Amino acid sequence: MKIATIVIAAALAPLWAQEFKLPNLDRLADKAEESTVVTLDKSMLQLIGKFDKDDPDTRKLIAGLDGIYVRSFEFAAEGDYSPADVEAVRSQIQSPPWSRLVGVRSKRHGDNVDVYFKDAGNGQLGGIVVIAAEPRELTIVNIVGTLDLDRLADLGGDFGIPRLEFSGARREPR
Amino acid sequence: MRSPAIGLLLLASSAAFAGDAAFDRVVHEIESHYGTRHMHIPFMGMADFVVKVAHPEGVTSFKMAFFEDLKSPPDAGAWRELDRFMESLPGELRPIVRVHSRRNGDSVYIFAEPVGKSTRMLLAVFEREEATVMQVKVDAQTLLQSIEDPEHARQTFSSRDR
Numbered sequence: 001m002k003i004a005t006i007v008i009a010a011a012l013a014p015l016w017a018q019e020f021k022l023p024n025l026d027r028l029a030d031k032a033e034e035s036t037v038v039t040l041d042k043s044m045l046q047l048i049g050k051f052d053k054d055d056p057d058t059r060k061l062i063a064g065l066d067g068i069y070v071r072s073f074e075f076a077a078e079g080d081y082s083p084a085d086v087e088a089v090r091s092q093i094q095s096p097p098w099s100r101l102v103g104v105r106s107k108r109h110g111d112n113v114d115v116y117f118k119d120a121g122n123g124q125l126g127g128i129v130v131i132a133a134e135p136r137e138l139t140i141v142n143i144v145g146t147l148d149l150d151r152l153a154d155l156g157g158d159f160g161i162p163r164l165e166f167s168g169a170r171r172e173p174r
Numbered sequence: 175m176r177s178p179a180i181g182l183l184l185l186a187s188s189a190a191f192a193g194d195a196a197f198d199r200v201v202h203e204i205e206s207h208y209g210t211r212h213m214h215i216p217f218m219g220m221a222d223f224v225v226k227v228a229h230p231e232g233v234t235s236f237k238m239a240f241f242e243d244l245k246s247p248p249d250a251g252a253w254r255e256l257d258r259f260m261e262s263l264p265g266e267l268r269p270i271v272r273v274h275s276r277r278n279g280d281s282v283y284i285f286a287e288p289v290g291k292s293t294r295m296l297l298a299v300f301e302r303e304e305a306t307v308m309q310v311k312v313d314a315q316t317l318l319q320s321i322e323d324p325e326h327a328r329q330t331f332s333s334r335d336r
Contacts, residue, residue, distance in 0.1 A: 026254065029274065037272040038321060044270060047288045048314050076276075159321055 020098070020118070020129055022142050023088040028073050031080050038070035038159060042145075065145035068159050078135040086131060089140055093129050097121075113162065120146055132162045196265035196287075197309040200296065201239045203263055204305060212239040212307075241305040256281055256300060267296050273324045282324050286317060293317050297327055 029035040042065070049062035075081055093116040101115040113132045120126030125148070130141040141161050201212055253274045260283050261269060267285035274281045285296040292311045297320070299306045320327040
């Protein structure tokens with residue numbers, strides 16, 4: 001029995017390793033003029049989806065999600081944060097099953113949005129990480145669960161997720 | 175026929191009391207932590223009645239406690255301590271939004287809990303020397319608006335803007 005447990009745990013270990021976890025970002029919060037944390041687990045998303053009768057599309061979209069986690073920081077001046085501050089986030093999503101999308105533009109401010117997705121292997125996405133970096137603003141979004149890439153734009157503007165426009169989006173070669 | 179009706183009534187009452195207990199516990203914890211007492215707010219009963227009838231901004235009931243002269247005001251340097259304190263609050267309410275602002279000098283916490291067909295939302299706003307805790311029952315739309323725009327929620331409920 002014990003051996004079976006160890007074998008199962010060993011088999012599942014790579015899957016756990018693929019999960020993205022938002023690291024501790026207290027250092028960024030300390031530097032920021034304003035910091036916002038949004039934590040919506042599956043039960044809260046189900047609640048929102050259940051009662052959001054005006055928007056059946058959002059309800060369907062939410063149904064496949066296990067969680068939406070947003071960390072947003074506004075800084076007083078340019079240069080108050082550096083790319084190194086985001087490295088702990090990027091380092092987790094640099095290798096398969098994660099891929100980076102390019103051709104993604106922020107509607108408001110241009111070209112500073114990186115979207116990484118996890119291939120669920122069945123034609124769907126198994127998770128999405130968005131890093132929206134502007135000179136004085138940084139937003140990191142972790143969407144856990146399955147959804148269509150086309151529907152990601154529908155989530156923009158809701159739940160603290162930046163508005164996104166996908167124009168000619170393509171997967172970046174590994 | 176009577177028994178199920180009484181049972182349902184008791185169930186509804188116990189759910190309401192559970193919510194009140196959560197709010198009371200949060201108020202008590204803040205009083206203990208900051209060594210202060212919440213202020214009496216006149217006409218709260220009447221205001222609650224009006225809210226129950228009119229449902230302004232999707233709110234169907236509310237309770238509010240206001241604190242002045244916090245003995246250890248939660249300034250920006252004490253955010254982490256405040257986070258730990260708020261996250262350790264008892265009850266079923268789950269933290270969904272947390273905002274710290276050096277610009278305004280305040281911190282906003284939004285907790286939520288599903289209650290039947292609506293959501294119980296607890297909003298706590300800590301300013302430099304004051305704090306406001308409000309518990310409201312809201313519809314999904316109001317909850318979404320509060321998540322998307324905590325600043326609006328802060329302005330709606332904060333003492334500074336009353």
